[in-house]
Each structure stands twice: as structure tokens, then as C-alpha cells.
Amino acid sequence: MNSTSLWYATRASGIVALILLTLTMVLGLVTTTRPRARNWPGFAQQEIHRRISIMAVVFVAIHVFTSILDTYVHIGWLAVVVPFASPYSRFWVGLGTIALDLMVAVFVSSLLRAHLKPGTWRAIHWLAYASWPVALIHTFGMGTDSREHWVIALGALCALAVGLSLAWRVRAAAKRRASVPTTANHLVPLNPHVTTARTRGPL
Amino acid sequence: MSGMRIRIDPVACEAYGYCAELLPEAISLDEWGYPIVDDRPLDSELMALAKRAVRDCPKRAITLLDKTSG
Amino acid sequence: MTQANPVQALDDVHRLLGHPSDLRGHLNAHGPLNVPLGRNGSWQQDLVTSLEASGLNGRGGSAFPTSIKLALARSAGRGGSVVVNAMEGEPASDKDTLLLIRTPHLVLDGAQYLGALCHAARIVVCIPIGRDPVATAVNQAILERARNRYAPVREEIVRPPGRFLAGEESALTNWIESARPLPVFRPDKGAPLRLGGRPALVHNAETLAHIALIARHGAGPFRARGMTEEPGTSLVTISGDVKYPGVVEIDRGTPLWDIATRSQPVASVQALLVGGYGGTWVGPGHFGTPYAPIALRTIGAAAGAGVIAVLGETSCGLAESARIARYLAGQGAGQCGPCVYGLPAIADDMARLARGEGSGEDIVRLHRRLDQVNGRGACRHPDGAVNLVRSALAIFAGDVAAHGQGHPCRHWRKPTSLRFPRTVGL
Numbered sequence: 001m002n003s004t005s006l007w008y009a010t011r012a013s014g015i016v017a018l019i020l021l022t023l024t025m026v027l028g029l030v031t032t033t034r035p036r037a038r039n040w041p042g043f044a045q046q047e048i049h050r051r052i053s054i055m056a057v058v059f060v061a062i063h064v065f066t067s068i069l070d071t072y073v074h075i076g077w078l079a080v081v082v083p084f085a086s087p088y089s090r091f092w093v094g095l096g097t098i099a100l101d102l103m104v105a106v107f108v109s110s111l112l113r114a115h116l117k118p119g120t121w122r123a124i125h126w127l128a129y130a131s132w133p134v135a136l137i138h139t140f141g142m143g144t145d146s147r148e149h150w151v152i153a154l155g156a157l158c159a160l161a162v163g164l165s166l167a168w169r170v171r172a173a174a175k176r177r178a179s180v181p182t183t184a185n186h187l188v189p190l191n192p193h194v195t196t197a198r199t200r201g202p203l
Numbered sequence: 204m205s206g207m208r209i210r211i212d213p214v215a216c217e218a219y220g221y222c223a224e225l226l227p228e229a230i231s232l233d234e235w236g237y238p239i240v241d242d243r244p245l246d247s248e249l250m251a252l253a254k255r256a257v258r259d260c261p262k263r264a265i266t267l268l269d270k271t272s273g
Numbered sequence: 274m275t276q277a278n279p280v281q282a283l284d285d286v287h288r289l290l291g292h293p294s295d296l297r298g299h300l301n302a303h304g305p306l307n308v309p310l311g312r313n314g315s316w317q318q319d320l321v322t323s324l325e326a327s328g329l330n331g332r333g334g335s336a337f338p339t340s341i342k343l344a345l346a347r348s349a350g351r352g353g354s355v356v357v358n359a360m361e362g363e364p365a366s367d368k369d370t371l372l373l374i375r376t377p378h379l380v381l382d383g384a385q386y387l388g389a390l391c392h393a394a395r396i397v398v399c400i401p402i403g404r405d406p407v408a409t410a411v412n413q414a415i416l417e418r419a420r421n422r423y424a425p426v427r428e429e430i431v432r433p434p435g436r437f438l439a440g441e442e443s444a445l446t447n448w449i450e451s452a453r454p455l456p457v458f459r460p461d462k463g464a465p466l467r468l469g470g471r472p473a474l475v476h477n478a479e480t481l482a483h484i485a486l487i488a489r490h491g492a493g494p495f496r497a498r499g500m501t502e503e504p505g506t507s508l509v510t511i512s513g514d515v516k517y518p519g520v521v522e523i524d525r526g527t528p529l530w531d532i533a534t535r536s537q538p539v540a541s542v543q544a545l546l547v548g549g550y551g552g553t554w555v556g557p558g559h560f561g562t563p564y565a566p567i568a569l570r571t572i573g574a575a576a577g578a579g580v581i582a583v584l585g586e587t588s589c590g591l592a593e594s595a596r597i598a599r600y601l602a603g604q605g606a607g608q609c610g611p612c613v614y615g616l617p618a619i620a621d622d623m624a625r626l627a628r629g630e631g632s633g634e635d636i637v638r639l640h641r642r643l644d645q646v647n648g649r650g651a652c653r654h655p656d657g658a659v660n661l662v663r664s665a666l667a668i669f670a671g672d673v674a675a676h677g678q679g680h681p682c683r684h685w686r687k688p689t690s691l692r693f694p695r696t697v698g699l
Contacts, residue, residue, distance in 0.1 A: 031219075033217050033218040033219050033220070033236065041224055042219060042220060042221050042224060043221035043224045043225055043255075043256075043259050046221065046259060046261070047259070114263075118215070118262065118263060
């Protein structure tokens with residue numbers, strides 16, 4: 001593969017990865033517990049979320065490999081895992097590395113989910129909230145195509161999709177909390193009602 | 204008859220309802236979205252779906268028990 | 274201390290109440306602790322045999338055979354804890370509070386005997402926040418014992434929050450371990466509780482007092498009272514529409530009515546609530562039932578926490594039951610959906626019924642909800658609430674019909690005769 005082909009492959013796979021990561025975020029955010037729309041197959045949405053995340057990882061892998069193999073600029077294998085280790089465009093590539101590291105953590109923890117405590121898995125999964133925006137900023141910071149109108153439009157669309165999904169999720173969680181009956185929320189200790197032993201009268 | 208039964212941990216369960224979607228033959232939902240489990244042993248045809256329900260539960264609340272345990 | 278009945282004949286040494294509360298008096302009445310150093314094997318075997326022969330079962334609500342529970346804990350290893358459950362979260366119950374203020378040494382001795390049998394490393398007395406007089410009395414007793422080098426196993430007090438469920442045994446060990454008073458889902462009931470990786474043997478305070486007497490005086494005196502199938506005495510707290518509410522010690526097998534009359538009901542009695550706020554209403558036809566788990570089971574009731582609440586004619590059974598349902602709905606641990614959502618819904622239905630706003634459909638829906646909620650929590654809290662409401666709907670069926678048609682009795686507005694730690698509205 002010559003350098004130009006690698007370069008195109010890097011850019012194309014990067015854009016596709018961004019779209020797939022956005023879709024993954026949206027599908028992960030827009031879930032509720034019951035009750036929800038009667039005919040909406042929640043389990044299927046979760047499966048699709050998983051499968052799209054796998055596709056996203058594949059395209060990120062293509063994006064990373066082609067960028068390293070391309071000798072036109074020197075990035076180096078180290079920069080795949082260590083942020084800001086690339087001589088070329090140190091800062092923006094570094095952001096990409098950070099996004100990648102976080103994404104790998106999320107992915108691997110999900111593969112090992114059965115062996116992790118639910119709280120641990122959940123905490124690591126929340127790193128996705130950090131990974132996605134960093135990936136978005138990396139996309140535009142790299143500069144290669146970021147002045148193209150369609151790329152800008154795409155980026156805006158992705159940001160909007162995740163923003164709206166996040167807002168939806170926050171609101172759904174608030175509604176859920178509010179639906180818990182207040183009598184069930186009394187985490188207040190009992191007041192003392194018996195402070196002395198009582199046996200009055202002829203017992 | 205596979206002889207396996209479904210058990211749901213009521214503390215872990217948060218009413219996602221995926222189990223009821225996958226196994227309506229054995230799991231229905233109460234008016235608040237929480238699962239009501241049919242206690243009888245599962246048919247063997249349902250085992251594949253049951254295992255999927257176990258895997259898909261976001262809270263790992265559902266497990267399968269064989270005849271000897273529980 | 275006792276106002277009316279002074280300590281009477283010799284045979285009273287075998288009762289729980291009426292003993293001196295200081296260590297010297299306690300030893301004069303019952304003799305020395307007598308746990309042999311080095312924990313002699315034949316002494317242990319004798320004690321285990323006595324407990325089995327006594328037929329003692331739990332006085333905290335489980336009615337579980339004490340000897341079986343002990344065997345499970347012993348087989349789970351050494352160095353564990355004996356936990357004294359003095360939480361008494363049941364609002365209508367005072368017996369454990371009374372026992373610990375009046376005779377703390379008896380309860381602590383019971384724990385020492387079990388501690389010797391299980392090679393326990395410590396005894397943990399759980400007294401809820403808000404019951405400082407109990408904590409003071411027990412603390413004083415522990416200090417007295419320590420000063421006299423009396424107690425082989427170390428005794429300590431902890432103060433969990435005073436919630437209804439904090440006394441559930443798995444919630445108690447959970448709190449001691451991780452500061453969360455939440456019941457644990459235990460599908461395998463045979464597995465003993467654990468604290469810090471070691472076995473934990475949790476017992477109600479009254480049960481431990483009985484153990485202390487059996488260990489000192491043998492199973493004979495215990496079995497001499499009560500019935501052959503259900504031996505011994507029990508402490509019962511009587512409340513409700515009575516002139517003299519309080520705690521009595523009765524022989525097992527005493528008819529319910531004979532127990533209730535000791536507190537002098539103020540009016541004609543329409544029902545008795547037996548067991549606690551998760552217990553069962555009993556109608557006049559069954560007032561003669563002996564107070565013993567076997568007999569109570571035949572009428573669908575249980576001794577529970579040793580509670581009898583008296584409902585007079587001038588009270589509304591549905592209104593009082595609605596208040597109990599509301600109270601129980603607010604006392605869940607908040608962990609399980611059917612309890613978190615179901616109990617308040619049931620309480621709402623009961624409140625509407627009590628106010629005369631319910632309809633036939635409401636009653637059908639209420640029954641459906643009761644069926645759905647029963648047995649679907651991690652602990653038995655929702656089951657207790659369901660049991661209470663079901664028995665109310667059965668015993669007060671006449672009221673249900675009248676209230677359900679918009680004609681509530683005039684008593685539903687009357688202030689409650691039942692005891693609640695805070696105001697429970699309808």
C-alpha cells in the first residue's frame with residue numbers, strides 16, 4: 001500500500017469509527033427500565049449496542065494501524081498506547097490515544113463482565129462518557145478534513161445526537177426517581193417510643 | 204424437560220424487563236415492571252433463550268438453577 | 274421495681290421476669306456461670322443435649338428450633354460472633370427492652386453459653402439508636418461483669434439505626450460488617466450468617482435468657498411449664514384498647530383470651546392482632562386458641578414477636594390495618610421493586626377503603642396486588658404486610674363490604690389505639 005492509500009484509509013476509517021462510536025453511545029444512553037413502550041424490544045437494542053461497539057472497535061483498529069504504517073508522517077507504535085508520544089502532531093494524536101485507551105478499557109471490561117463486581121464494571125463503563133468527546137475533539141483537531149463542510153456537518157450531527165441522548169437519559173432517570181413512592185423513602189430512624197420498662201397495674 | 208429453574212435476585216433486579224421479552228413463557232411482569240417467575244422447570248426448547256436472558260440482564264439478576272440446588 | 278407482683282415462690286427462679294438486675298443478686302438467684310476453662314467436651318455435649326431436650330425455639334419471630342440453629346453455627350467454624358438481637362423493631366413489642374433493663378445478666382449469660390459452645394471470639398449486643406436506657410443498663414452490666422472477671426467471652430455493644438428492618442438478622446450482620454442495615458438475599462436458608470469471614474449466630478434476647486436458665490437448671494424446669502409440644506414460657510407485649518398495656522410472662526399454651534384479659538380491655542373486643550404488625554388478626558371464634566406456634570398455625574397465625582394488640586368495638590379494624598400497612602410501607606429497605614412499589618400501593622388501597630372511598634374494583638385490584646407482592650422480596654417484610662392485610666380483609670369482611678359501598682363505620686376517624694413511632698396518617 002502506498003502512503004496515499006494508507007492516508008485515505010486512516011481518514012475514512014476514522015470518520016466511520018466516529019459515526020459508529022456515536023451510534024454506540026446513543027443506543028447505550030436511550031434505554032430505560034420498565035415500564036417502557038410495550039412493543040420496544042429492549043433486549044434487542046442492547047444486543048445491537050454491543051454489536052455496533054464491536055464494529056466501532058474494528059474501525060478504530062484499522063484507523064490506528066493504517067496511521068502507524070503510513071511512513072509519510074512518523075507516529076510510532078508507542079503512541080498507540082502512550083498519550084503524547086507521537087512526534088507528529090503530538091497533542092491531537094495524543095487525544096486520539098487517550099480516547100483509544102479509554103475505549104479499550106470499556107471494551108475489555110465488558111468482555112470480562114461476568115468476572116467483575118457490578119459496581120466496578122459500571123464505573124469503567126462510564127469512562128465511555130470521557131472517551132467519546134475526546135474522540136470527537138481529536139477528529140477535528142487533526143485538521144486533515146475538518147474544514148470540509150460535510151465533515152463539519154457530520155460532527156455537529158454526532159454531537160447533537162449524543163447531547164440529546166444524554167439529556168433524555170438524565171430526564172428519564174429523574175422521572176424514575178420521582179416515581180418511587182415517598183413512603184418508601186423514609187430513611188429516618190425511628191423515634192424512641194419506649195424509654196422505660198412498663199408493667200403497670202395487675203399483670 | 205430440562206429440569207432447570209429460573210431464580211431472580213430481587214435486590215439486583217431493576218426492572219429492565221429483557222428477561223420477560225425473551226422468555227414470556229416463563230416470566231411475566233407485574234404492574235411495576237418487575238418479573239414474576241413461573242416456578243416450574245423449563246422446557247428444553249426454552250433453554251437457549253433462558254441462557255440468553257441470563258447473559259443479557261444488565262444487572263446479572265437472573266440465574267438458572269438445576270434440580271439439585273436451591 | 275415491680276409495682277404489683279412481688280417475686281413469689283421458689284419456682285419463680287425459673288421464670289424470666291422478677292429477678293435482680295445486679296450481678297450479685299443474679300448470682301445469688303441462679304448460681305455461678307460455670308463455663309469450664311478449656312471448654313470441656315462433655316460439658317459441651319451435656320449443654321447441647323439440654324437445649325435439644327428443652328425444645329426451645331426462637332422467640333424473635335422465627336420460631337426456629339434453637340438446637341438446629343446452634344448445630345449449623347458450630348459446624349461453620351470457630352472464632353465467630355454471637356450476636357444478641359435486641360433491636361426489637363416491632364413498635365408493639367417491649368419485651369426485649371424490658372428484659373435487658375431488668376435482667377441483662379440473664380441475656381448475656383445465654384450469649385456466653387452459646388459462645389462457649391461455638392468457640393466464639395466475641396459477643397455483640399445490638400441496641401438501636403434511640404433506646405439509650407437499654408444501652409445504659411446493658412453497658413453497666415457489662416462493666417460489672419468485666420470488673421468481676423466474670424465473662425469468658427468479650428462482650429460489646431453496638432448501636433445500629435432504629436429502623437424496623439434493621440433487626441432482621443441478615444440486615445443486622447450486614448450493618449455490623451458494612452454499615453448498611455439492608456437484608457441480604459439468602460436463597461439458601463441453611464447457610465449460616467457470617468461476620469468478618471467467621472460464623473455469626475444471631476439470637477433474640479429472650480431466647481438467650483431462656484438458654485441461660487436451661488443451661489443453669491436443665492431442661493426439666495423449662496419443660497415443666499407450657500405444653501408438652503410447646504414447652505416453656507414466653508414474654509408477650511399487650512397493647513391496644515386496654516387499660517394496662519405492658520409485658521407479661523405466660524406459659525406457652527395459655528389461651529389468647531386469657532392473655533389479653535390480663536391487660537383489661539376497655540371495651541368489648543372485636544379482634545386480636547397476634548404476632549406483630551406483620552402478624553394476623555384473630556376473630557372472637559378463635560380467642561380460645563392456645564398461644565403456641567403449633568396451635569396458632571392451624572388458624573393461620575404465628576407467635577411472631579410476642580405481640581398481642583387488642584381491638585375494641587370502638588375502633589375500626591380496617592382503619593387500624595390501613596395505618597399498619599402505611600407504616601410497613603415506609604419501613605422497607607428500598608431494595609426490591611415489588612416491596613418499594615407494591616407496599617405503598619397496597620397502603621393506598623387500604624387507606625381508600627378505610628375512608629369509605631373504595632369500590633369493588635379496588636378490592637379486586639388489592640387482592641391481585643397482595644398475590645403479586647407476596648414472596649417477591651429478599652426478606653419477609655412484604656410477606657408480613659401481605660399477611661396482615663389479608664387477615665384484615667378476612668376478619669373484617671363485614672366492614673369491607675360496608676366501606677366498599679361508601680358506608681364506612683364511624684370509627685375510622687378515631688385516633689389510633691396502636692403504637693407507632695411517628696404519626697401515621699390515613
